[in-house]
Amino acid sequence: MTEQTDPLLPELARKLVETLGLDMEPESVDPAAPLIGAGLGIDSIDTLELVVMIDKDYGVKIDNRAAGVEAFASLGALAAFIQQHRPASPA
Amino acid sequence: MTKSRPVLLGWDGVSSMGIEWNEQWRRARAGESGIGPLTRFPLRPDSPVRIAGQVNLDPDAINPLPACLRPREMAHWKSPVFRYSMLVVHRALAKAGIAITPELAPRVAVTFSTAIGGLDAVVDADRALVANGSLPLPYMNPNSCVNMIAGKISILSGATGPCITTVTACATGSTSIAMGALLIETGRADVVIAGAVDFPLVEPIVAGFSTMNGSFKPKTDEDALHPGKASRPFSIDRRGFVISEGAASVILASAEFAKAHGLHPEFELAGWSLSSDAHHPVAPHRPTIARCMSEAIAASGIRPDAIAAVNAHASSTKVGDKVEDEALHDVFGAKVPPVSANKSQFGHAMGAASILESLLTLEGMRDGVLLPTINFTRDPDINLDVVTETRQHPSQDYVLKNAFGFGGTNTCLIFHRL
Numbered sequence: 001m002t003e004q005t006d007p008l009l010p011e012l013a014r015k016l017v018e019t020l021g022l023d024m025e026p027e028s029v030d031p032a033a034p035l036i037g038a039g040l041g042i043d044s045i046d047t048l049e050l051v052v053m054i055d056k057d058y059g060v061k062i063d064n065r066a067a068g069v070e071a072f073a074s075l076g077a078l079a080a081f082i083q084q085h086r087p088a089s090p091a
Numbered sequence: 092m093t094k095s096r097p098v099l100l101g102w103d104g105v106s107s108m109g110i111e112w113n114e115q116w117r118r119a120r121a122g123e124s125g126i127g128p129l130t131r132f133p134l135r136p137d138s139p140v141r142i143a144g145q146v147n148l149d150p151d152a153i154n155p156l157p158a159c160l161r162p163r164e165m166a167h168w169k170s171p172v173f174r175y176s177m178l179v180v181h182r183a184l185a186k187a188g189i190a191i192t193p194e195l196a197p198r199v200a201v202t203f204s205t206a207i208g209g210l211d212a213v214v215d216a217d218r219a220l221v222a223n224g225s226l227p228l229p230y231m232n233p234n235s236c237v238n239m240i241a242g243k244i245s246i247l248s249g250a251t252g253p254c255i256t257t258v259t260a261c262a263t264g265s266t267s268i269a270m271g272a273l274l275i276e277t278g279r280a281d282v283v284i285a286g287a288v289d290f291p292l293v294e295p296i297v298a299g300f301s302t303m304n305g306s307f308k309p310k311t312d313e314d315a316l317h318p319g320k321a322s323r324p325f326s327i328d329r330r331g332f333v334i335s336e337g338a339a340s341v342i343l344a345s346a347e348f349a350k351a352h353g354l355h356p357e358f359e360l361a362g363w364s365l366s367s368d369a370h371h372p373v374a375p376h377r378p379t380i381a382r383c384m385s386e387a388i389a390a391s392g393i394r395p396d397a398i399a400a401v402n403a404h405a406s407s408t409k410v411g412d413k414v415e416d417e418a419l420h421d422v423f424g425a426k427v428p429p430v431s432a433n434k435s436q437f438g439h440a441m442g443a444a445s446i447l448e449s450l451l452t453l454e455g456m457r458d459g460v461l462l463p464t465i466n467f468t469r470d471p472d473i474n475l476d477v478v479t480e481t482r483q484h485p486s487q488d489y490v491l492k493n494a495f496g497f498g499g500t501n502t503c504l505i506f507h508r509l
Contacts, residue, residue: 021162041163048229049167056225 008079016075019053020046031076047072054078060085097275097283097343098356098509101187102450103179104339106437107144110153112182116454120481122463124319124436126333131292139301139308142318143292144335144438148174157181159247167230168243170209175338176240176288177247184248187342188354189282191249199250200280201241202267203340204257204287206442206496209234211293244284252280259365260496261406261439263287264339264446265504269363271343281348286340289441297334303373305408307331320466322439324405324432325412325477327470332407335438339446358453361489361507362391368499375406375414380501381421384491387503388422391489398428398505399487400461402452404495405432407439415493416473428491429476429484431455432464445494449504452490456508459485 013026022040029040036042042050050072051062060082062071071081107125108115118125129143148171150160158164159177168174180203184191191199212234216227233239238256245254253274257266264287271283291297300306307322307330309315314330322333349356364386368376388395404415419427433448440447455461461482469477492504 019166021164021166023161023163045167045229052226052228 006076006079006083008082009075012075012079015053015057016050019049029075032074035072035074035078054082058082059087095276095345095347096359096361097272098346098349099358099360099453100189100342100344100349100354100356101183101185102339102341102453103182103186104337104447104450105146105148105175105179106337106440106447107146107335108437110146110148116451119433119436119451119462120460122436122465122481124322124465125335126318126321126438128318129292129297132294138298140297140306140334141315142307142321142333144333144337144440145292146171146175146336148178150174168234170212170234171290171336172205172209172240172288172338173243175290175336176203176244176286176340179286179338179340180244180247180284183286183340183342184284189342189344189352195282196249196251198252198281199248200252200271200274200283201244201250201254202257202271202274202283202285203241203244204263204267204442205237205240205289206258206260206263206287207289207291207296208237208240209290210296211290214293214295240288248284250284258442259500259502260498261441262445262494262496262500262502263442264444265449265492265494265502266365266500267446268341268343268360268449268504269365269502272360272363275343275345281345283343284340285343285446286338287442287446288338289443290336291334291441292336300334305331307333322407322435323466324403324407324435324464325416325430325470325473325475326467328468329407329409329412332434332439335440337437337440337443337447339443339450341446341450357457357509359507359509360504361393362387362389362505364390364503366501368501370499372499373497375411375495376499377414377418377421379499380414380495381418383501383503384418384422384493387491387505391505391507393489395423396426397489398423398491400428400484400490401430402448402490402492403430403432404445404493405434406495407434411495413472416475419475427475429461429478429482430464431462431478433462435465435467436462445492445502449492449506452492452506456487456490456506459483459487
């Protein structure tokens, strides 16, 4: 329930669509759907671009496989992961 | 001469003169210029270069947008070299009327090349790294990998034959045609996607051409006020080349392939030659340039007096144009055919210049005209029939195209109207 109302979701959806040039509106990204290898057509190289974007924009590193599996499970999971790991005082 | 000569099936280009090829050709015939203010990066107050020939490619203005240019396809390909090259190859293939089926794919080669490549991606990444420690995006290296453009064209087209990048600096586009011809003549390919792209409007590259006295330096207020009058090849007041962007592609095929597929090409590449100066890193060298022209003419099975016109390299530098003039006289004696210098209109698109100029040569042969060399004032030291106004010249069976590059690389092509 908290995922559905996460204020990060619209922002992340917009960045996802812009970074990867997805042919869809940010609002239509299903926050519960798998991010990788499913309907969005996001592949491993796209994921690398997202990892760099998340590090740059939120100061959150996704630098091991377990973190990747958790963070990219869905857009909602990614928002939760960022909220959980972002530095206490944003730069 | 039973060896298969390559024929030219279809072509397309983007340049400072426009995005649609027919429009560029119309403007060229009308004697217009594509040169304007340089806006690719913020100019410093003392920036020595303030004008350029820019390609104004707005994907939103292309309708319908080819699938290869959709945002999703281009998401990681930030350097404009990819947008420009994918568009011209897509269009050239369509005009050539060839479908690259799985059966044909192994016989289709790519020689489409670039001199500078996606260097802008490296410069942008380096500036971010130095300024704030930002690591590059994962696709920075693929963007700047010099043969990635050919690789992307292979993916776009499905071509699985030889895929090579024929970098010879400012002769790159012509060399891509010559190397494509080599693959066809030696039976290694039936179809070749040739061409070149360059995006040299990157701050250090632009400034570097200025400090080495290669690019145009304004001298008077008039120079600063009229960008379109800055590019003055063969003219007494020539002051270096105007740096431009551009891309163009031509589809080559063996004559047998064209015949077997019911195609009716208008042109063939009658002959070509490459030579190296072994002389100086950037200054041209008369004997090896002259030899390159002579060899291309001999390879075509004709005599010099069969050449109806010359599309010059015309670097627009003092030494470059003078040496080309001398070498032309070495080859043709007192009877040098009329000379056109398209850089006067388009600027110098680096590796893409000679492919754009080759396509303009073909259009001129088809329409029976020679393009003007604009901004020309006669130089008493240069004794050429420089075409200054669009000239009717109906019988152009054979035309010589010259291209010379840094590193002392020379490529000469002879186009033949069938």
